[in-house]
């Protein structure tokens with residue numbers, strides 16, 4: 001079954017036609033390791049993991065490269081401001097290298113907890129400085145660069161199709177310098193740094209010699225250099241969050257295609273934002289939620305993974321604790337059903353549900369539709385063994401630990417739901433209803449303990 005994906009470059013859904021099937025060369029922009037990643041970042045990584053697992057289910061052989069940005073990502077998208085790594089080092093009283101190592105490890109631990117498959121190649125920007133310098137040399141040899149007092153810049157006016165990843169009006173807006181241009185030496189508002197000179201007055205920890213002077217690479221250079229090193233000058237799919245369309249990915253395309261004269265990634269996929277209080281969840285916004293914050297409130301990282309699947313990756317998703325609670329209950333129900341089915345002898349997989357599940361995912365990774373098929377299968381009169389076989393297939397993509405043994409103190413979904421309804425009754429001061437629900441919970445073998453975060457159930 002071919003996989004149809006929405007390609008941001010052509011702004012249409014297309015059948016995936018890899019260059020060397022079944023292999024699919026895939027590049028996904030990774031974390032900037034100056035702080036913890038927030039659950040918004042992880043929404044993008046979960047969508048990319050869904051892509052990798054769907055490719056495998058449909059018979060492709062994904063080969064994925066992910067970078068770790070440990071230099072050059074400045075606090076402003078316009079190549080101004082401080083390097084985020086140096087900001088992190090000053091904040092924590094550590095070296096930039098120590099900060100990078102610490103948050104890379106934190107990212108890898110979180111990724112494991114979310115059942116994200118590790119990429120085939122995980123590459124650090126600081127391990128690929130010569131490759132980035134070589135890219136800038138190629139661009140310079142083609143006359144696509146110019147120097148200013150603070151760096152070497154890409155001249156975007158020299159590339160006729162510059163900005164093709166975004167709608168024309170958006171590009172016009174950037175060109176007309178809708179943003180106040182902080183660097184008067186830049187020829188055009190859209191020009192971007194390929195190499196920045198080490199500022200004489202500020203002591204940077206991360207800098208290298210280059211043909212243009214001591215300094216560090218521009219942020220976009222790393223992804224072009226490493227994608228082409230590990231996947232070739234033209235490859236199949238490139239992913240990231242929608243915030244990367246106008247600057248980071250647009251500039252990756254410009255410098256890669258400028259250097260090689262060949263198409264860079266053939267398909268571009270972009271995941272929409274996780275919102276908090278109606279705005280993009282962002283580290284700069286202060287109140288961001290880390291994966292460890294979920295555990296502190298009694299959620300498994302996989303409850304959040306389930307939550308990500310409740311919206312299509314191209315739709316915005318709101319983060320609220322209430323909606324996460326619903327996802328937690330839903331996942332708990334699925335796990336209970338899977339464990340019950342696993343007790344049955346296996347039967348052949350049910351072709352109808354399996355086909356519907358694959359069709360949902362093959363249609364631009366429609367996770368909510370795929371989840372609906374799973375619920376339909378559970379509600380159906382399929383024998384337990386056939387449900388088991390289907391759920392095993394679904395688990396290979398959903399990766400929600402459906403078959404993991406229940407922890408001894410796991411509260412069944414039925415009890416959790418009664419508690420939620422009872423909490424609502426208490427809020428409405430309906431104490432008769434609240435007492436009735438307490439009794440219903442006790443009849444199921446649990447005791448209700450009221451606390452300031454609501455009621456909890458403890459096994460009798």
Ligand code: AMP
Nearest residue numbers: 031032040041044240241273274280281
């Ligand atoms: P960063 O560490 O800032 O480079 O971001 C890592 C990835 O997370 C990128 O692909 C971003 O596009 C993505 N991202 C950042 N904020 C959000 C958000 N609120 N929702 C979804 N993805 C995001």
Ligand code: ZN
Nearest residue numbers: 029030223248
């Ligand atoms: Zn990137």
